Amino acid sequence: MAMLLSMLVGKQPRPSLHNPATILDLPMPDSWTTLKSKDKVVFVMGATGTGKSRLSVDLATRFNGEVINSDKMQVYQGLDIAANKITEEECNGVPHHLIGVLPCHADFTCTDFCDMVSEKTDDIVARQRLPIIAGGSNTYIKALIDNEVYGFRSKYECCYLWVDVSMSLLYQALSDRVDQMVDKGMVEEARKMFKPDADYSKGVLRAIGAPELDHYFRVEASADEETRARLLKEALDEVKINTCRLARRQVQKILALKNDKGWNIHRLDATNVFPKHSKKSSKAYEELVLRPSVEIISQFLNNSAILRSADAVMSTTTR
Incomplete structure (x- = not known):
């Protein structure tokens, strides 16, 4: 033990007999702070219309999660159809946050987004549930992750899923x-x-x-x-x-985060899931999107409290 402390801390002043030192009194090296694993957060990204909401709900159901909206238009009240807000039926009992919470004419800046998402993420994690941040406002997501003011990267380990579809088909x-x-x-x-x-x-x-x-x-x-x-x-x-142009810009921003910023984004090719009304689309979704996502997140959580809680819930519901 003495040798370990010497290696980690270095040579320490000899303690006074009148004030005996303990390990708790020693200064903690920076390397020790990394020993504690960070809390986990999942991001579901993709162009509009690729199925982010569906995947988010399925993952939240499987991993005891709650969904945080990251679409800057869906945070407002009004234009529910035009903004393509998820319906109560589509939520399937999964809690969704930051949808329709602001008056239709309110100001909502990138800073507001980061503040609100950070606060809600902290709340979900405190309840030992998995935050799943889903939406297409990638500029806001980049600010949340990269801006050191919010400390998001220092508090959380992030897993990025990208639901991608061939642009011509989309x-x-x-x-x-x-x-x-x-x-x-x-x-x-x-x-x-x-x-x-x-x-x-x-x-x-x-x-x-x-x-x-x-x-x-x-x-x-x-x-x-x-x-x-x-x-x-x-x-x-x-x-x-304009909707197609939006989709193209969203994909370009995701590629920039992956290629230029070096984010470890897991691409899920959902092209064969389309058209949605195909008889084979449900099976294709499970094989090409849902199953790989579950495997990625299971490995990401890696025996965390959230994964154990999710397994317990699934075990109870399948009895």
Whole structure:
């Protein structure tokens, strides 16, 4: 033991007989602080429409987790359809945080995001559950991880999962999704928030689907039926184009984090999971996305308290 202390601490002053020193009195070397394992956090990344929400829910169910939203548009109230917020049914009982928590016109900066996510992550970890941070605002995620002010990297060990889909296939899926959003009432939803003096640079009105419909709303009352139909189609085509552009930017930012910043991001090729309505898509999702993700996270947690708790929950529910 004396030799170990000598190697770790170096030569120490001889203690006074009147104030005997113990190991607790010795200065702790920096190397000792790394012996304690960090708490674990999982990030689910990917372009819009690739299935991040589905994977997050499945992983949270398996690993006793809770999901923290990292999409800067979904943090606002309003435009639930246009912002593609997860529904209560899709949550499948998994707690979700930072969705629809701010008024639609509130300011929400990158600093606000980092503060809110850090606080919520601390809360989830304190309850011995696994934080799963999911969303497409990669610039905000980069700030959270790389900015030393938040100390996120020093407190947590992070595992990054990237759900990736062939861009050409994703473009078609995103175009189809806009049509589905229209069927669900996206245009009516945006119309309720329309104002002639609206500022599309603030709040939830920045979301794709609001600025593009502005001109249509301004003239629809005075235009004939043919003109209205043409203008609506043009607006929705613009929504589709801007959504595809967003997806491309998101992938570019993930590649920059992986290649330029050196983040250890695990790519999951979900291309064969699409189209979603294919009979084989469910099996493909389990084989190509869910199963590899479970294996990666199981190894990442590596007998942590969270993994033991998750195994206990799964054991109980399968009896």
